[in-house]
Structure formats: C-alpha cells, structure tokens
Amino acid sequence: MTAYTGPAELCWYANAHFRPGVPVDLRVTETPEGWDAVLRRRGDGEEFEFLLFLGAPHQLVFPDGSEFHVVVDSDECREVPDTRPAPARSRWLSVEAWVGD
8 A cells, every 4th residue: 555545443342243343534655665644534423432432453344345454543643635615524543554465
C-alpha cells in the first residue's frame, strides 16, 4: 500500500464469532520512513471510544475485504485539516503499527 484515503472499519478481534467494529475515515500516506496513517470515527463516538478502551487486538478492514492488524494510539491526536461542519468533527488518531503482512 502506498496511499489510501477513504472508509474502513476498525474492529476489535476477540474471535471469529465476536468482532465488533465501527466505521472510520482512514488516511495512509507513504513517507521516506515507510508510511504514516491516521484514522477518525465516522459514527457513534461512544462505540468508538469503547472499542479503543478494549485495547488490542484491533483490525482495519478495507472495503475490498483486506484486513490488517494494527495498533492504534488513542492518546496521540493529530491535527489534520477537517472541512466537515463542527458537530461532525472528531479527532484523528495515529495508527502506530501494522502487524503481520
């Protein structure tokens, strides 16, 4: 992956039968060091915060069905330009690591 901007789903992976998820906006950009990624919630803030509270393991699921295990830093917010109206805005969080392939 060199770059991606669009929807994804952040899931908490307990097992194959229990995998709650929330829709997110995702931005991945290539950098000289590898990549930089941030995400923010698209839907209910309470569900998103609960998913972050659960901690690892998280997965990012893309519209094409591809999945990546990730580490989300819920303490590191990024300043990313946001053109949505103020009530719809939410904080961007850093994706700190892709785990596996």
